[in-house]
Amino acid sequence: MIFSPYLRVTPKKGYTLLIMTLVSMIVFGVFAIRPSLVTVATLKKQVADLESVNESMKLKVQNLATAQTIYLENKPHLYLVDASMPDENVVPQFIQDISTKVALAGSSLEAIKVTKGGKNEDLLEYQISMSVACTYPQLTGILTFLEKSLLTSNVTSVSVRPHQKGAYSIQAEINVSLYQYEGN
Amino acid sequence: MKFFQKPNKIPNIASQGINLLPERTFEEQPTGEKIFIWLVGVGRVLIIVTEMTAILVWLSRFRLDYQITTLQENIEENAALVQSSARFEETFRDYQHRLLLADKVESERFPISLVTEKISSLIPQDIILSSLVVRQGEIGLSAQANRSLDFAKLLETLLSQSEITEVSLQDTHYNRDDNTYEFTLNLKTSEKFGL
Numbered sequence: 106m107i108f109s110p111y112l113r114v115t116p117k118k119g120y121t122l123l124i125m126t127l128v129s130m131i132v133f134g135v136f137a138i139r140p141s142l143v144t145v146a147t148l149k150k151q152v153a154d155l156e157s158v159n160e161s162m163k164l165k166v167q168n169l170a171t172a173q174t175i176y177l178e179n180k181p182h183l184y185l186v187d188a189s190m191p192d193e194n195v196v197p198q199f200i201q202d203i204s205t206k207v208a209l210a211g212s213s214l215e216a217i218k219v220t221k222g223g224k225n226e227d228l229l230e231y232q233i234s235m236s237v238a239c240t241y242p243q244l245t246g247i248l249t250f251l252e253k254s255l256l257t258s259n260v261t262s263v264s265v266r267p268h269q270k271g272a273y274s275i276q277a278e279i280n281v282s283l284y285q286y287e288g289n
Numbered sequence: 290m291k292f293f294q295k296p297n298k299i300p301n302i303a304s305q306g307i308n309l310l311p312e313r314t315f316e317e318q319p320t321g322e323k324i325f326i327w328l329v330g331v332g333r334v335l336i337i338v339t340e341m342t343a344i345l346v347w348l349s350r351f352r353l354d355y356q357i358t359t360l361q362e363n364i365e366e367n368a369a370l371v372q373s374s375a376r377f378e379e380t381f382r383d384y385q386h387r388l389l390l391a392d393k394v395e396s397e398r399f400p401i402s403l404v405t406e407k408i409s410s411l412i413p414q415d416i417i418l419s420s421l422v423v424r425q426g427e428i429g430l431s432a433q434a435n436r437s438l439d440f441a442k443l444l445e446t447l448l449s450q451s452e453i454t455e456v457s458l459q460d461t462h463y464n465r466d467d468n469t470y471e472f473t474l475n476l477k478t479s480e481k482f483g484l
Contacts (some may be wrong), residue, residue: 122323126331133339141346148353155360162367169374172381183384190387228390241409248402257394260401265421284394286387 190286212239227288238273257284428476452482
């Protein structure tokens with residue numbers, strides 16, 4: 106390739122020098138400056154990502170420290186959570202509790218029926234229907250006992266009618282939803 | 290005494306070519322001159338800029354590498370802490386979850402003993418209940434009254450309660466044999482009833 110005419114004639118010389126400059130700039134830009142800048146950009150992105158991760162980890166460690174403090178403060182009361190929502194079958198304990206309560210109240214637990222319900226948000230529901238022969242004050246006591254029971258439950262309905270036999274004045278059908286934790 | 294010593298051999302310079310014109314260097318060539326001017330002008334600037342950029346990048350890499358190393362060390366340190374607390378975290382989350390579930394059940398709990406007591410307190414003593422059904426938001430009762438006045442008094446009492454949103458009389462009849470009124474009432478109650 107002969108450059109002489111392009112470098113000798115003034116207008117052509119100007120264009121040639123301009124093209125050479127542009128070509129050089131492009132070559133340097135593409136093969137020298139761009140990789141360097143790409144490297145720096147990559148490293149900067151890596152630093153930003155690591156900073157984000159580091160901040161998250163710091164926050165997590167701080168939260169863990171706070172959680173540990175809260176846990177230690179509340180540890181003496183956590184048995185209540187274990188008792189109210191045990192991860193084992195709660196029905197036997199419930200039946201034992203209500204039988205004891207009914208007996209102590211001087212009432213009579215005539216029938217009890219347990220139906221396993223569905224599971225919702227780690228809570229397995231049991232529907233318990235029981236028939237109790239008692240007096241009205243005894244019924245109030247039983248309902249209050251059920252409401253204040255440590256086990257997580259909800260008395261959904263009570264149906265009362267006069268009792269036909271014995272010393273008890275009423276027959277109460279009590280329906281309870283009992284919940285068991287199945288998270289683990 | 291010898292003033293002049295004849296050289297042993299005289300060099301034969303006649304056989305060598307003599308060029309008195311100075312040789313033209315590359316810069317003095319027409320094409321080379323232009324390229325040379327460009328090289329020492331624009332080219333030099335371009336090379337310096339490129340090298341400066343490369344050097345700056347090289348220096349900044351030191352700083353960035355140092356930052357990355359420091360951050361990685363910090364992350365590893367914190368990760369070890371988090372890892373060692375994994376069991377505690379699981380326990381804590383489990384308690385939190387159970388508390389949330391218990392709170393949810395508690396918020397939906399129907400205060401049936403209070404509702405039963407409340408409805409019982411509203412029924413006059415002369416009314417004899419034959420059945421009472423209490424559910425969330427709904428109460429059904431069947432009773433008998435010896436006088437129509439007692440029945441009217443019961444209705445008046447129930448209707449005066451703002452928490453009772455609806456009273457519907459389902460069935461009623463007068464028993465001529467023992468002069469009693471038998472009736473069935475269905476009540477709709479608000480969530481505040483009994484509280």
